[in-house]
Amino acid sequence: MSLTRHGAASLATVLALGLTLALPQIGAAGADREGAVPPFVPPPDSAIPDDDLGKVIRLGEHIFHDTRNQAPAFVGNDLRCTNCHLDRGRLGHSAPLWAAYVTYPAYRAKNRHVNTFAERLQGCFRYSMNGKAPPLGDPVLVALESYAAFLAHGAPVGVKLPGQGYPKLTKPKGLDIPHGREVYAAKCALCHGENGAGQASSDGTLVFPPLWGGRSYNWGAGMSSVVNAAGFIKANMPLGQGNSLTDAEAWDVAAYIDSRERPQDPRFTGDLAATRAAHHDSPYDFYGQTVDGVTLGAQSSPAGTVAR
Amino acid sequence: MGLKGGKARIALGGLMVLLAASPACAIDGSEIARNGTQTGAPACAACHGDDGGGSIEGGFPRLAGLSVGYLTHELDSFGDGSRENETMGAIAQALTSDERRAVAAYYAGLPAPKAAEASAPDGAISSRGRNLAETGDWSRGVPACGQCHGPAGQGVGAAFPALAGQPAAYLMAQLSAWKTGTRHNDPLGLMKGIADKLSDQDGAAVSAYYAALPASQVGDSR
Numbered sequence: 001m002s003l004t005r006h007g008a009a010s011l012a013t014v015l016a017l018g019l020t021l022a023l024p025q026i027g028a029a030g031a032d033r034e035g036a037v038p039p040f041v042p043p044p045d046s047a048i049p050d051d052d053l054g055k056v057i058r059l060g061e062h063i064f065h066d067t068r069n070q071a072p073a074f075v076g077n078d079l080r081c082t083n084c085h086l087d088r089g090r091l092g093h094s095a096p097l098w099a100a101y102v103t104y105p106a107y108r109a110k111n112r113h114v115n116t117f118a119e120r121l122q123g124c125f126r127y128s129m130n131g132k133a134p135p136l137g138d139p140v141l142v143a144l145e146s147y148a149a150f151l152a153h154g155a156p157v158g159v160k161l162p163g164q165g166y167p168k169l170t171k172p173k174g175l176d177i178p179h180g181r182e183v184y185a186a187k188c189a190l191c192h193g194e195n196g197a198g199q200a201s202s203d204g205t206l207v208f209p210p211l212w213g214g215r216s217y218n219w220g221a222g223m224s225s226v227v228n229a230a231g232f233i234k235a236n237m238p239l240g241q242g243n244s245l246t247d248a249e250a251w252d253v254a255a256y257i258d259s260r261e262r263p264q265d266p267r268f269t270g271d272l273a274a275t276r277a278a279h280h281d282s283p284y285d286f287y288g289q290t291v292d293g294v295t296l297g298a299q300s301s302p303a304g305t306v307a308r
Numbered sequence: 309m310g311l312k313g314g315k316a317r318i319a320l321g322g323l324m325v326l327l328a329a330s331p332a333c334a335i336d337g338s339e340i341a342r343n344g345t346q347t348g349a350p351a352c353a354a355c356h357g358d359d360g361g362g363s364i365e366g367g368f369p370r371l372a373g374l375s376v377g378y379l380t381h382e383l384d385s386f387g388d389g390s391r392e393n394e395t396m397g398a399i400a401q402a403l404t405s406d407e408r409r410a411v412a413a414y415y416a417g418l419p420a421p422k423a424a425e426a427s428a429p430d431g432a433i434s435s436r437g438r439n440l441a442e443t444g445d446w447s448r449g450v451p452a453c454g455q456c457h458g459p460a461g462q463g464v465g466a467a468f469p470a471l472a473g474q475p476a477a478y479l480m481a482q483l484s485a486w487k488t489g490t491r492h493n494d495p496l497g498l499m500k501g502i503a504d505k506l507s508d509q510d511g512a513a514v515s516a517y518y519a520a521l522p523a524s525q526v527g528d529s530r
Contacts (some may be wrong), residue, residue, distance in 0.1 A: 087446040190467055190495055191456075199465055201458040202375075208464070240451045240501055 040161050042090050042098045042151040053146065060147025063140060064089055064097075067129065071140045076131040076305040077263070078198065078206055078215040081144075084128065084223060086236055089151060092163025093235040093242075099164035101145075101152040117145055127221040130263045131306045166231030172251045175226065175284075177291065180256030183249045187238050196260060212260035214301035219265035219280075219287050226284040229254035259291040264300035272297050335406055337414025349402040352411065355395075361421035364519075367477040373420030373523060377466020379412035385493035392490040420473065420523035437517030440510060450505050453514060456498070461518050467495055473523030479515035 045061075048054045063070040064081040065088055082088050089097035104117035111123075118141050122133035134140045155161060185194070191208040193199050198210035210216040222228045234250035236242045245253070265287065268275050275297070276288030287297045341360070344351040352371070356362055360372030371379060385391035386400035387408075400408065439445070441461065444452035454461065456468050463470030471479060485491035486503035494500055506514070 087444070091446050187496060201462050201464045203462055205458060205460075205462070207455070207458050207468075238496060238498070239455060240449065240498060241496070242449070 039092060039163060040098060040155050042096075042155075043153050047153075048150060056143050056146045057150045059139075060143035060145070060150075061088060063143055064147060071125075071134070073306060074125045074131045074134050074140060075129045076303075077129060077210070077217065079129060079209050079217060081124065081128075083209045084232065089148070091236075093165075093167055094232070095165050096151070096163060097148040098151040098155055099161045101148040102155050102157045102159060102161070103164070117148065121145065126266055126304070128217045128223065130216075130218040130221075130303060132304055166228055167235050168227070169230050169234055169247050169250060172248060175255035176248075176252045177255050177259055179248075180252035180254070183245070183253040184256050187245070187249075188253065191239065196257060211257045212262050214263055214305075216262050218263035218303050219297055219300060220267055220303070224258055224262065224285070224287065225282070226251070226254045226258050226286075227282075229258050255286075259286040259289075259296065261294060261296060261300060263305070264297065264303040266303040268297070268300075268303070335410040337410040337412070340403075340407060340411045341414055345402065345407060347402055349399050349407070352399075352415075356415075359421055360415050360418045362475060362478070364475045364477075367475050367481065369474050369478045370421060370523065371415040372418035374416060374469055375463065375466050376409070376412050376416040378463070378469045379415055380409050381466070381493070383408040383412060385491075390491075390493035391485075420470075433513045433516060436510065437513035437515075440506075440514040441517050445505075445510075448505050450502060453502075453518075461521050470523065471518040472521035474519060476512075476515040476519035479518055480511055483511040483515070 048057050059070075064085070067080040068075045068078070084094070085091075085096065086094040092099075100120070101117060104120060105114050106120075107113070108115050108120075115123075118136055121141050121144050122136070125131045126133045188211075191199060192211050193208070196210060196212040197215065198206055199208040200206045217223050223232065230247075230250045233254055234243065234245055234247065238244070265275060265279065267279055269278075272288045272295070276285075280287040289296055340349065341352045341356075353360075355366060355368045356371050357368070360370060362368045362370035382391065383400045383403065384405070386393060386396040387403075389397065403411070440450065441453045442459070444450045444455070453471065456464065457471050458464050458468070461470060461472035482491060483503045483506060486494070486500045492500065503511075
């Protein structure tokens with residue numbers, strides 16, 4: 001099938017390029033570790049096969065890019081998958097789908113059992129999209145999984161590829177929220193708005209996604225952990241200027257946005273302190289803490305606001 | 309920063325409306341557009357068209373339906389030289405800041421002209437242009453233009469102008485102006501960073517793509 005042939009060809013090309021590029025580098029400049037492992041390049045859109053599988057792969061790409069309209073029953077906010085996984089899940093250091101796909105099934109501390117890839121996707125809807133998890137086998141999950149598998153075509157299985165996840169920044173001595181507020185006003189508010197609610201064009205099309213408030217990710221989402229947010233922001237924000245912030249700026253602005261109110265954690269038991277202890281027990285997590293006079297999680301809008 | 313500037317501009321815009329209501333200090337934006345000012349600014353319409361729709365032959369941009377904040381910022385930029393252009397530099401300097409705001413508000417309130425006249429470019433150029441506009445080229449660190457300018461090139465708020473329906477030659481000239489540094493008035497250097505990564509072929513393709521898109525009919529008072 002054309003998919004297989006292409007995948008094999010592109011891997012061979014990448015390996016060949018990697019060898020010719022990496023060897024002189026090592027010889028000339030000593031050990032360039034990043035250069036030694038060639039970055040994985042997912043196949044281009046044009047390699048999507050023209051058959052029934054191809055149709056489902058395209059649907060998956062569509063859902064990833066236009067989540068709310070393509071999977072309305074499962075989305076409860078104004079985000080799209082691609083808002084946090086840039087270039088439609090292709091960009092390295094933006095938790096790309098190709099790197100994720102080859103590491104599942106995996107044990108996750110978040111729910112303390114081995115998760116299939118489909119179960120991992122369910123979590124994205126429940127938390128990042130503040131919606132409802134599509135049932136296993138639902139066409140939405142099948143399409144997303146098919147798209148991820150397509151992007152991973154030719155990648156080694158079970159290997160943590162360079163560019164997987166978000167960068168893990170060196171832990172700071174402390175988090176400075178007032179400094180984060182200044183960084184936000186100077187470098188983020190232009191697009192995401194002073195109140196973090198995002199920004200639409202005058203015809204109502206949402207262009208810049210909300211970072212906090214009732215239409216953003218909820219308190220159970222990976223991005224509500226300052227560790228993930230700092231890594232994402234360092235590598236990818238401001239848009240088009242990734243890696244322009246210092247680590248301290250990335251940590252502090254992440255702390256600022258993750259210490260504002262957002263929809264409730266779907267695992268909330270009614271007891272804020274107990275929910276914090278069970279799921280948020282980290283100095284990089286502000287859920288249940290009081291910041292700028294607000295006890296976070298106490299007045300949250302409801303989780304999973306999908307219309308039935 | 310940028311946003312505070314935006315707010316200040318909006319506040320001033322509001323003030324203008326109040327001032328315009330009192331006859332003593334009335335500044336009529338439409339009067340400047342049609343006839344220019346006593347102090348030497350020519351009629352804008354001579355180049356930008358009676359309806360503010362610009363001119364494809366002259367490569368003059370449309371002003372109608374762009375946001376007040378953006379238009380004012382551009383006039384200020386021509387005035388202070390952060391956007392270098394002989395013609396518009398002299399014109400902006402002949403306008404007081406109140407006059408700039410009045411004429412910006414006038415054009416922002418005009419409906420964008422109907423369908424763009426430029427014909428859509430052919431196959432290969434068109435798909436390259438569309439790709440840059442809708443998907444970008446992340447292998448070179450170029451986001452999709454639509455991520456900032458809106459998916460239909462309709463513009464967003466005061467900072468991100470509409471591109472749809474602008475003359476291709478004009479759009480091209482702006483991309484070169486960022487590369488050569490004669491335009492350096494963009495917030496956070498956002499547009500400079502992108503223009504630097506585009507080849508001349510990229511620029512031509514994406515300019516042709518936007519020139520052929522119909523301008524959004526919705527005005528923007530921000």
